[in-house]
Amino acid sequence: xxxxxxxxxxxxxxxxxxxxxxxxxxxxxxxxxxxxxxxxxxxxxxxxxxxxxxxxxxxxxxxxxxxxxxxxxxxxxxxxxxxxxxxxxxxxxxxxxxxxxxxxxxxxxxxxxxxxxxxxxxxxxxxxxxxxxxxxxxxxxxxxxxxxxxxxxxxxxxxxxxxxxxxxxxxxxxxxxxxxxxxxxxxxxxxxxxxxxxxxxxxxxxxxxxxxxxxxxxxxxxxxxxxxxxxxxxxxxxxxxxxxxxxxxxxxxxxxxxxxxxxxxxxxxxxxxxxxxxxxxxxxxxxxxxxxxxxxxxxxxxxxxxxxxx
Numbered sequence: 046x047x048x049x050x051x052x053x054x055x056x057x058x059x060x061x062x063x064x065x066x067x068x069x070x071x072x073x074x075x076x077x078x079x080x081x082x083x084x085x086x087x088x089x090x091x092x093x094x095x096x097x098x099x100x101x102x103x104x105x106x107x108x109x110x111x112x113x114x115x116x117x118x119x120x121x122x123x124x125x126x127x128x129x130x131x132x133x134x135x136x137x138x139x140x141x142x143x144x145x146x147x148x149x150x151x152x153x154x155x156x157x158x159x160x161x162x163x164x165x166x167x168x169x170x171x172x173x174x175x176x177x178x179x180x181x182x183x184x185x186x187x188x189x190x191x192x193x194x195x196x197x198x199x200x201x202x203x204x205x206x207x208x209x210x211x212x213x214x215x216x217x218x219x220x221x222x223x224x225x226x227x228x229x230x231x232x233x234x235x236x237x238x239x240x241x242x243x244x245x246x247x248x249x250x251x252x253x254x255x256x257x258x259x260x261x262x263x264x265x266x267x268x269x270x271x272x273x274x275x276x277x278x279x280x281x282x283x284x285x286x287x288x289x290x291x292x293x294x295x296x297x298x299x300x301x302x303x304x305x306x307x308x309x310x311x312x313x314x315x316x317x318x319x320x321x322x323x324x325x326x327x328x329x330x331x332x333x334x335x336x337x338x339x340x341x342x343x344x345x346x347x348x349x350x351x352x353x354x355x
Contacts, residue, residue: 046086046117048073050205053213053336056305062332063325066217067307068206071314071341076117076145079341080229081110083198085117088182091194092123097180099172102151103128103161103188106143107288107312109342110226114182115151124177125151126168130158133286141344162186192268195228196235200269203236215334217244221324222338223317224248224279227258229340231265234275238266244336247278249320251313252287255279283320288312294319299353302346310345311353 051072056065073082092100100118104111104127111127118125127146131137137155147153156164165186172179184190210216224230230248237246250258258281263273285291290311298315301307309315321337324330346353 046075046089048075048083048086050209053209054307056337059325061325061330063330063335064333066334066336068209068336068338069307070202071308071339071343073341076113077341077343079109079113079343080198080338081113081341083202084195084228085110085113087194087197088114089117089121089123091191092180095180097178098123099175099177099179100125101128101165101168101172101179101181102126103130103156103165103181103183105130105132105287106138106140107345107348108142109313109345110182111151112142112145112344115146115149118151119149124172124175125149126172127151127153128156128161128164128168129153130156130161132288133158138288138348140348145344161188192265195226196232196265196269199229199232200236200239201232203233203242204240207240207242217336218333219245219247219330220336220338221247221249221317221321223251223313223340224258225251225253225313227261227265229338230277230279231262231269234262234266234277235269238270238275245276245278247280247321247324249317249324250279250281250284251316252284253279253281254284255281280320280324283316283323285316290316295349295353297322298346302353307339308343308346309339310342311349312345313342314339 051069054067058064071078075082102111102114115125169179233246258279259277266273297319298309
């Protein structure tokens with residue numbers, strides 16, 4: 046699956062002379078777009094290259110990747126199983142992403158975060174019993190392996206971004222985005238290592254602490270590059286916990302759609318955009334070209350629309 050270049054939109058110039066821009070990967074023309082549309086396409090291609098025919102995914106009810114993978118599997122007539130853990134507090138949230146995954150025909154299998162390996166084993170056993178050849182997006186039962194394919198998506202985006210900067214006649218000093226699994230940030234860093242560019246890449250964590258996030262990103266870098274010496278900026282001071290947010294984040298998200306017509310969500314992009322604004326102040330950035338990579342998640346905006354739009 047090939048995607049067109051997504052637009053870069055100017056937002057505004059702030060009081061410190063920074064010009065803020067947004068790259069709209071939420072506008073990718075498949076299944077509500079977002080970074081996971083690009084990553085899902087790479088995973089599907091890898092599954093086929095390995096001769097497998099059953100996609101096994103893992104993700105919370107809010108997972109954008111599970112939504113897009115299940116949609117892609119429906120289009121390709123590929124069976125899809127989603128191992129779905131509860132939230133940290135033990136609750137299971139209903140979301141539009143989950144509703145769509147079910148609509149696309151994915152089998153949703155509840156599991157525990159503390160026993161994912163057993164859930165993977167059971168899914169593989171059931172798949173093989175059905176005469177299928179299972180592919181687990183995170184590799185083996187412990188989540189190891191299969192680290193290089195997802196980085197391909199944002200290696201390509203890095204090249205796209207370099208071409209767009211050249212056409213625009215500017216260079217972005219800083220790039221911020223929501224960082225969760227580390228796939229997007231790793232892909233950008235691999236792209237920078239391979240193709241050059243001086244932009245500082247910052248991942249705003251939506252759940253993981255800094256140490257854990259860096260470990261995961263280094264694993265992706267090692268798989269893709271054979272080394273993990275790239276500078277990694279993984280900012281956890283706004284993470285709070287997966288799906289957790291503050292009133293200030295709600296206000297920020299509401300302000301962006303009211304002033305610019307751009308929907309963000311409170312699990313990923315809204316939290317990251319708020320974090321970026323705080324980091325601009327904390328770092329005393331001035332007279333910079335700053336890019337926010339909008340990694341999508343539009344269905345999640347509607348999960349919290351009543352709270353955002355009040």
